[in-house]
Amino acid sequence: MSDDVAIVGIGIHPFGRHEGVSGMEQGAIAIRKACEDAGISWNDLQFAFGGSVAAGSPDHMVSQMGLTGLQFINVVNGCATGGSALISTFNTIKSGAYDLGVAVGFDKHERGAFRVQTGKQGERDWYGGSGMALTTQFFGMKINKYMEDYGITQSSLAKVASKAFRNGSKNENAWRRQAFGEEEVLQSQMLSYPLTQYMFCSPGEGGVALVLARADKAHQYTDKPIFLKSAVVRSRKYGSFEVLAPSLALDYADGPTVDASKAAFEAAGIGPEDIDIAQLQDTESGAEIMHMAENGFCEHGEQEKMLADGETEITGRLPVNTDGGCLANGEPVGASGLRQVYENVLQLRGQAGKRQVPDSPKVAYTHVYGAPGISGVTILSA
């Protein structure tokens, strides 16, 4: 596949909790940094796609960024909101409509688990009212069943969480920067069996912006363009096991991650064996384990040994969630998928500092999954 689209500028507002800073301001700060990185100004941008689920309409930021009249389109697409803003930016440049644009994602969520209200208007919300409708329950049920089916142990769940916090401690933009050992992870409060508090990420705050350009013009903006080989979003199919489902079909089908992954590899013309580094959705530590297989990086059940051998550590064969993932960064839904891409760009440029993956990684992978059963994948190459 030809190199059509390049990422030429990246910006991030630190993840975490920021009293007195709105989600949109965090998005605006990320854009200013991304423009600076690309050596351009807001005036130069021909279009923007903005994603936020809980922090207002992104296009309202033109009043603080500058009223240049650019095409600004808002995207809301569940947990793939940031990824969808990126895909839209990617496709707009590929189509030839514009040469230079920005994908921005930001969010600011209330504390604690996501509050999901599902009732029809004028009806009692029986689903949330009965104590279901919690995304945490889905993750607990899915990994509990997976551990039973494929022999994954709780120790592996703790290893993933411990790695996330260790990597997060090397990331100045992460929310949780304190390393925790496996034992501390296992001893924290049991939230949704078999998952403890430190195995779960929290809804949080943050913003990320990525400036994209036509690949043949990329060198005007950067001497290290990173090429976006594919960007794909897939929704669920009949029979898949998804978050927030009052019922499931008797038939069983693969989830949207498997479909998105296959489509992304096909579009990029490469396979899982070609990937040097991966950022995989880790809403909780079991999700990272399941997503290793669902994205094609191993067979179901092989994760137990891979984790024991340290294969997904920064120095391992396939480093996973090198910036600490959702576990260390929290999950501001609109920004989360873009954070993964931001990290991969840093790694491919060789600018990841203390957490730099050795031996100049060349090809990098991102994956988001979330409500209501949606998945987004990107593949980048240096």
Add this chain to the structure above:
Amino acid sequence: MGQVSINENVMDLTPDGPRLKGMRCKECNNHVFPMQSGCPKCTSDNVEEVQLGNKGTLWAWTIQGFPPKAPPYLGEANPEKFKAYGVGYIELPGQLKVESRLTISDPTQLKSGMMMEIVGEAIGEDENGNELVTFAFAPTD
């Protein structure tokens, strides 16, 4: 003052306990809970409301260990008084897997494949002081 269903559109409260109302597709026999107007398997809108079975086997499960946010939760959300409860999917033969509260909250007493049946569980009160009842699944033996 008596017991009322948490929502009569999804659950009837009968003398034999709660009975769930689902959708059956007349074209492909697919089932969905709760009732909806179209079939996600074959895309037909030729569907009818049916009563779902009251027994099945446990397919996947977890334990809810912290109080859900209220709203929407109608049960005890005070962390001091909250009691953990099970949540799982029960496979109802020939129909679907339904998500439900479980009466068991001890992980050592839950196992995939165990037989379970539907029972009523009081969750709160309505504006008239009636006890609101939702559904849960309990082991059959």
